[in-house]
Amino acid sequence: MFGSLFYNFWAALLSFAVYFILAIQNPYAMPLRTIGASFVVAIIAFGAMFIVRYFLGYIFYTPEALVFSETENENSGTVMEDDNNQQFIPISDRTTTEFEEENTEDIAQVVRTMLHGDEALSQ
Structure with a gap:
């Protein structure tokens, strides 16, 4: 999984703030209802961030050990052959x-x- 749990908290905080700011602009907004809805949106964003982090981890995953172990074995044979044909010490x-x-x-x-x-x- 990409990143850490702090990304989830940042997403929750950002979504809480954005929803609260947009909802409070309504002249008939009730304070407790707006805060409660903002908390619900923050909890949803916190959970959705796990999916986003998993997806990013899947995208950025590269199997380095398998790719490089094959090329190292192939390159070592060619280097040994070239050592015998070198003109310089x-x-x-x-x-x-x-x-x-x-x-x-x-x-x-x-x-x-x-x-x-x-x-x-x-x-």
């Missing part, structure tokens, strides 16, 4: 020291280039 096969050394050298080169570029612009 995956990052997971490298050691962390190789990766860090490469990274620091590249970063240092970029910083040098930026510094020299800034000096050329300021002169």
Whole structure:
């Protein structure tokens, strides 16, 4: 079921207020009769909201586990076949020291280039 019980209370409160405002505009409206009818409308709206919440839950229901379990099994076979045909070395096969050394050298080169570029612009 979609939502919580608070949706039912909000629907009841809203329907009570709308019916009361519309009914009180009648110049011959009796106060107790109008309030009683407003409570009846609120109780009906409270019950009807269960049906609305169930319907919304039915609409928004998606069976995620069944759909994704089938596609994961199908995709894992194709990934394993592609691993043998790759030209590049995956990052997971490298050691962390190789990766860090490469990274620091590249970063240092970029910083040098930026510094020299800034000096050329300021002169």
